[in-house]
Amino acid sequence: MKYLDEYRDPEVARHYVTAIEKITTKPWTIMEICGGQTHAIVRYGIQNMLPGEITLVHGPGCPVCVTPIEKIDKALEIAARPEVIFCSFGDMLRVPGSVTDLLSVRAEGGDVRVIYSPLDAVQVARDNPHKEIVFFAVGFETTAPGNAMAVYQAREMGLKNFSLLVSHVLVPPVMESILSNPDGKVQGFLAAGHVCTVMGMDAYVPIAAKYKVPIVVTGFEPLDILQGLYMCIRQLEAGRRQVENQYSRVVEAHGNRSAQQLISEVFQVIPRQWRGLGEIPQSGWGLAPAYADYDAERHFGLTEILPEESSDCISGEIMQGLKKPVQCPAFGIKCTPDHPIGAPMVSTEGACSAYYRYGNE
Ligand code: SF4
Structure with a gap:
């Protein structure tokens, strides 16, 4: 199908994987912001195609x-x-x-x-x-x-x-929050293409400069993500820290x-x-x-309520790139799509739901 198959071509994917292998010399941790990207990464096994030096962590871009x-x-x-x-x-x-x-x-x-x-x-x-x-x-x-x-x-x-x-x-304030965490591991970002379609890329330029991270605005198909990763790793290896646009077929610099x-x-x-x-x-x-x-x-005159979150749920650590869903003790045992404890197990964009559904890690 046009506009889909051309971004899922296995031959081109192999080309990008080889290109990433050639340029990777050091360990790098890269976060994709959007839950749609997370699902594509887990569904198509993209993490498993990459060299062992590259770790992908999953960001807070699932609205639910x-x-x-x-x-x-x-x-x-x-x-x-x-x-x-x-x-x-x-x-x-x-x-x-x-x-x-x-x-x-x-x-x-x-x-x-x-x-x-x-x-x-x-x-x-x-x-x-x-x-x-x-x-x-x-x-x-x-x-x-x-x-x-x-x-x-x-x-x-x-x-x-x-x-x-x-x-x-x-998105930009939560990226800054993640980068300000002294325990944070994220060294580069794949920013969410559809967010930038609306807002443009200008807000990311000061973040890339202040925190010295490459930010690549990226689409959602497997080849988009592989190309975005290649562009991000190429910057990291070259010591560049800039905003680049992989998703130029949709995103314009100043948005809509x-x-x-x-x-x-x-x-x-x-x-x-x-x-x-x-x-x-x-x-x-x-x-x-x-x-x-x-x-x-x-x-409706609602007053502030401050309910307790389940102490079993580590979604905050997952969304900051500190842990992966399979490191949650409740994953697949107390927390499943039929009986979710936390929102990331419910949403079609949640990282826990992606790992549970495709389970290829
Ligand atoms: S949603 Fe479920 S599996 Fe995911 S962190 Fe929360 S409790 Fe753990």
Whole structure:
């Protein structure tokens, strides 16, 4: 199939593996940011193709995995209200809060609906004027334009029964957090191509310079990842520490200006809690004051709750590149996709789910 097979060609993959073998002289630890990249790496056995000197660790770029447990608990509280229709992408439904999940709330009678676009939630609000419609707006920079458009349209239409439960997070601040950890091992990054499609690459230039790490904006197919790794290792071996673009067929240096304009109209940068990682300054988006009426937490008068995370789950260490999923004592024993303890075992982008599904390490 065009646009897929050409990025999965085994001959070209062998070419990149040979090229990586030729240039690698030292041990290097490289983190892919995005959970989609993690799944491609584990599914296609990319780690196993590489020279033994190269270690791949898996970053925090799975939106479901980093949505804090207190936000899940707020979602559960809102979704259980009889006047509410709670709309969410499907993969949030099984993410455990401190006691239950959205799927269980639905089983107990809550009106929890899976939608495929935030604009579908706006339509649900138009179709149900006597109900309160809440959309669970989670994710990175990639999903922000769609979520911003939904609330922008709701305001344009004068909808009063629509709000967002927002848990947006940003990639550059979490990269800085990982690089600031004195126990950190990451020496180079594969940045997430789709995030840069929206935001461009400018924010990564000061990070590469300050922390002396190569950052290669990379796509999601096996050949994208092998080429991104080759570019990253080539920089490491040559002593260069720059931002490069492997995903140039999609990413432009300055990103999508229209999307950025819409985001800055609707959202403002705020501190954000990350599941497993704690609070990171200026690492998220919340609704801007002009859109405060569309803030579900404010609308429903929710107060701050600080639930306990399971002490069995080491997802924070995994997402900082300090450990791999198979080093979690609960992996595949107490924690499985059918009975997840932590979010990385639930999500289709979670590292633990990738290791469990493809199990090739
Ligand atoms: S295997 Fe389960 S408990 Fe362990 S880190 Fe992954 S999600 Fe958490």
